[in-house]
Amino acid sequence: MLNVVFVAYFLCDCQPDDITPYTNAEAALNRCTRRAERGEPPTPDAGEAALLERVIAIHDAQLACVPTHRF
Template sequence: MRRNATHHSKRKKPLTREMLLPLPRATTRLMSLENHLALVAIRSGNGEADHVSCLLKVVYLAWFMLDKPTPDERALLLLAEEVLDRSMTEAAHGGQWRLSDDDYAVIEQVLTFHDRQLDSLPSHRYALAWQRLTRLAIGSGLQSLPMPGLA
């Protein structure tokens, strides 16, 4: 009897109806607006570290929300991470927080991709992605996208 009680306590809680549905549309619209405004601020020459951080957060969340990234998804998100890293490096050396037109297009693609994720994936996937991002940020700092199976 004791064995069954222990085994039962290790089971994951069943997902609620809300967890199986996408996030509320009003919530995803606000999230999307924040992300797109960060990109607009950078493009207009008014970008700051917070804007790049917001965009980097989107890259990581998009990555963590994927079950198994396709080669195209993997390439896009790795390129976006590289683009934002380059922007941070330039700003750290006295430059502006900016992106080239090509880099801007890459980040725009990521934002559109993430918007689709938020609109279609169950909310528990976003919650899990947020937990992973938080653990990674607190535990080791964000250095680069973790390879599949390592994070």
């Protein structure tokens, strides 16, 4: 999942002040990882899931623009 966040960020054509969705998603995944390290369920809560869904939607739109011969 972290790879999706990073790839979406690197593919974006955004200004430095527009990286908030990516940094928020990364922070959400880091919180999930810390919970897992403590032996707690790593499942994202509703707020974290919303942050991740936003970046997944951005990445889905990025992939939709790639010609199929690139896959």
